[in-house]
Every structure is written in structure tokens, then in C-alpha cells.
Amino acid sequence: MVGAGLALGAASPVSAATAPEQATAALAGIRAQFDIPALGAAAARDGRVLWSATLGASELELGAPAAATNRFRLGSVSKIFTSTLAVRLAEKHRIDFQAPISTYRPDLPAALRPLTLAQLLSHTAGVRHYIPRDFDVAAPGGPIDSRVYNTTAEMLAVFDADPLRQAPGESYYYSTFGYSLVGAVLESVTNRPFAELVRTELAAPLGLTSLEVDDAFNLRPGRVRPYVPMEAMRDRVQGLNGKIIHAPAVNTAYKQPGGGMICTAGDVARFGAALLGPGYLSPRSRDLLFTPIVGPAATKAPFSVAFGWRVDTDARGRRRYHHAGSIEGGRSGLVLYPDHGVALSMTSNLSGAPGDPVVALAPIAELFLA
Numbered sequence: 001m002v003g004a005g006l007a008l009g010a011a012s013p014v015s016a017a018t019a020p021e022q023a024t025a026a027l028a029g030i031r032a033q034f035d036i037p038a039l040g041a042a043a044a045r046d047g048r049v050l051w052s053a054t055l056g057a058s059e060l061e062l063g064a065p066a067a068a069t070n071r072f073r074l075g076s077v078s079k080i081f082t083s084t085l086a087v088r089l090a091e092k093h094r095i096d097f098q099a100p101i102s103t104y105r106p107d108l109p110a111a112l113r114p115l116t117l118a119q120l121l122s123h124t125a126g127v128r129h130y131i132p133r134d135f136d137v138a139a140p141g142g143p144i145d146s147r148v149y150n151t152t153a154e155m156l157a158v159f160d161a162d163p164l165r166q167a168p169g170e171s172y173y174y175s176t177f178g179y180s181l182v183g184a185v186l187e188s189v190t191n192r193p194f195a196e197l198v199r200t201e202l203a204a205p206l207g208l209t210s211l212e213v214d215d216a217f218n219l220r221p222g223r224v225r226p227y228v229p230m231e232a233m234r235d236r237v238q239g240l241n242g243k244i245i246h247a248p249a250v251n252t253a254y255k256q257p258g259g260g261m262i263c264t265a266g267d268v269a270r271f272g273a274a275l276l277g278p279g280y281l282s283p284r285s286r287d288l289l290f291t292p293i294v295g296p297a298a299t300k301a302p303f304s305v306a307f308g309w310r311v312d313t314d315a316r317g318r319r320r321y322h323h324a325g326s327i328e329g330g331r332s333g334l335v336l337y338p339d340h341g342v343a344l345s346m347t348s349n350l351s352g353a354p355g356d357p358v359v360a361l362a363p364i365a366e367l368f369l370a
Contacts, residue, residue, distance in 0.1 A: 019367045024053045026364050031055050034353035035243060038066040038224050040265030041346045041361070043368045044273035050342075050368060052266040058224040058349070060244070069222045071210050071262040072347035073252075075325025077332045078261040079179050081202055081211070083121050083308035084275065086182060087285045088201050094189045097121075097288070101181065104188045107153075108181075109160050115168050117185060120178040121307040122293040124171065126164035127178040134158070145250040145328075152184050152194075155254045172298040172305060179258030179308075186257075194256050206274050210264040216251035223262060226329020228351040247329030247351065259327055265347045272336050272343030290321055290338070309336075314362065318369070322358050326351070333357025340369050 023043070031039040037060055042052035054066045074081075089095050095104070095117060102113035112127070119125035135143045149155045159177040166173055183194045190197060195213040203211040210222065226247035230240050233248075252260035263271075274280045275289065292304030292311050299305055303312040309321040319339055325332040331348040335358055344365050346357040354360045 020051045020053075023051050023364050023367050024055075026367075027053050028055055030354050030360050034348075034350070034355070036348050036350045036353045037227055037244065038070060038072075038349045039347070039354070040066070040068075040070065040072065041344070041364060042265045042269035043364070044266075044269035044343045044345075045341050045368070046277060047270065047274050047279070049266050049270055052269070054265060054347075060225070060227070066224070067222075068266060069210070069264060070224045071212070071220065071222045071264055072224055072332060072349055073214060073226060073325075073327045073330030074261045074263055074268070074332045074347070075259050075327035075330050076176065077268065077323055077325035077334050078255075078257065078259050079176075079308045080323050080334060081198065081261060081271070082179055082182055082186075082257040083289060084271075084281075085197060085201055086117060086121060086186060087281060087289050087307065089186060089189065090288070091282060091285050095185070101185050104185045108156075111164055112160060112181065115181070117182060118293070118307075119168055120175075120182050122172075122305055123174045123178060124294060125168050125175070125178050125181075126166040126170065126173055127175045127181060128159055128162050128165050129173070129175045129177065144254055145252065147251065147254070149251070149253040152187060155180060155256075156184055158254050172294045172300075176255050176258035180255055183257030198261065202271075206271060206280060208263065208267040208271055210262070210267045211271070212262055213256050214252050214260050214262045216249065216253065220262065222264070224349040226349050226351075228329060229353075232351060244350065250328050252327070259325065263347070265345050268332070268334055268345035268347065269343045272334050272345065273341065276336060276338055276341050276343065314365075324357050331357060333361060335361050335365065337365065337369060342368050344368070 027041050038056040038058045040054035043050045054068050056066045058064045058066045058070050097118040098116050100114050115125045133139050141147050144158050227244045228247045230245050290306050292306050295304045303310040314320050320337050322335040333346045335344045344361045
């Protein structure tokens, strides 16, 4: 399904009449190249979607066609929504990014109490990321994505007793669990569950009707069926056939803020565009969100890191902010071009495909950058 409403300047590389068709054709080529069941993408500017397309099948066994209303697992693109939520609450003077998080969660273990939200959001707090124990079927309680979590304390218990990987603020150390701590702090400050904060502070004011914290047990309208390449499971399961199989059931409750949201491609792009213009965030808050805190020397990559966002320039030297997400049965990406006011998103229901979504979006971006 394709929706379009272009408003491109005369300097656009292509005409307004051909950009949607070319973008959809490019998306179809990516889907065919990686054999992705359902692949969505969108471009937005000034709070409205310029183009969107969701191609393929949302459920292979039933032959259900993909649609613009399909919601995909976002994986780590969820971090960008969480960092925005934190900045939004800071605007309301609910949190201080430089205060120890023990100010808001005095119940935390001693090693975590001095950490700040600024450190957690920029991956400089030293909180660990995943380790083999997390997914060991013989571990007490089993793999962390197969457990049931009824409280935030149970979610934090996955990692909160483990030592920090480095001194707080020392360097860059990517951590999904750092964002779990951010979510716990925001819950304490507001006395509201994280899922409710996503609905009331992000989805409602921005009109993102598809944005939601995923739920492993309850039905979610429009949620696509997740898949993984058969090769990814060959060593774990006997008797597999075909190139694509069902993704194992996972419960992402332990990482809602860092990897547990679902959304349509159109709403992801609309969200990104809203961050670039006036209305939702103040100029000061945008600066907080996008100003790099650690540079390439620390990340050991060609990008700097702000509050979650990766900051660099593309092959043509244009500034961009971006993040990608990877999860069982999902791959996603969001790229913002601040000097053009354009946001582009990509969502997939196949693990690992299409490789790097930021790279995959590059030729589509050319169609919408004036």
C-alpha cells in the first residue's frame, strides 16, 4: 500500500510526480534482494508523510498482504523514542540529566546509584549489554526473553547486580540495559508505567496511533508475523526447511525502553520529522537530544553519539542523525536530515534484513532531499 503527498522544491533531484514511484520501486528491489516477507519505508517532512509503502506479506502462511497499518518490531530504534521521552520530561522539569539516578530510584544497587541519565542515554554509564548467560537455556529462570516479568524490579534484576563494565563517564559502551534503567527512572518520576508514558507523552501528542510497547501475550492489531532466516536456527533446531522460518517467541518486557516497541513505517518517519521542527520540542531540547557527547574516537566508528542518536555526515557531506534496530523477527532504521527537515524510516519483519537499514535508505533519501 502506498501513500504519497509530495511537497518538493524545484531543486529536488526528481520531480514530485515521479519520486513516490521511484521510491516504491527501490523498496521493492531491496525486498527482493533480501527475500524479506514484509518491508515498509516512509519519508516525512514538516510533520506529514511525503511517501510511504509497505510491500509483501505480513503473514506468509495465511498469505496476508502487507499494509500501511502493519506494525513492526523496532528493536533498538526504541531507544530514540525513549531518549525523546526523557527530554520531554526534562522540559517539564521532572528530571535533571546530571543528577544521580538514585535521586529518583534510591532502591538501586550501590554501583548504579551515581549514574546519571545523561550517561545512560549516551551509552557512557558503563552498564553492561547482553552476555551469553542472558540467553542460556540452562541459566536460572531460562533465557531472559522467555521469562515472565510482572514488575520493573524483576526486569532490572536481569542485570542490576552485575558490575559496571567501566567507570561512569569514562568512555562509550553500548548498552540496551542502560535504557532499561532510564525507563525505570521515568516511571519513578511520573508514577506511571513506561507503556503509559509512551502513549501519553509520545504517541498521543504526535498522533502516532501505531506506536506502542510490544506485548508478548496480548493481541496487537496490525502486528506483523516475525521471521528469521533458516540458517540462523539450523544449529539449534532439527528438521528445518525453506529459507525463512518463524521467529522464536520472545518477551521483550525486560527491555521495553531499549528494544521493545512496535510501530508502522509511516509513524516512525512522522516521529522523526516532528523532532526537526517546532511544536513538540523546544530548540534547547532539540540541542540536548542531538548534540554529540562522545566522538568517533570513543565509539570506534565513523559517528558520534548524542542522547541515543548517532551523528555523522552521509557520502555527500550532509548532516544526519540516525539509529538502526535489530531484534528477533525485525530490522528497522530511522534517518534524519536536519538541514532538509526530512526523516526516512524502514521496517522489516525478517531478522538481519536488509543488512544496514541506514545504508539501504540512502538511495531513497536522494529522492526526497532538495
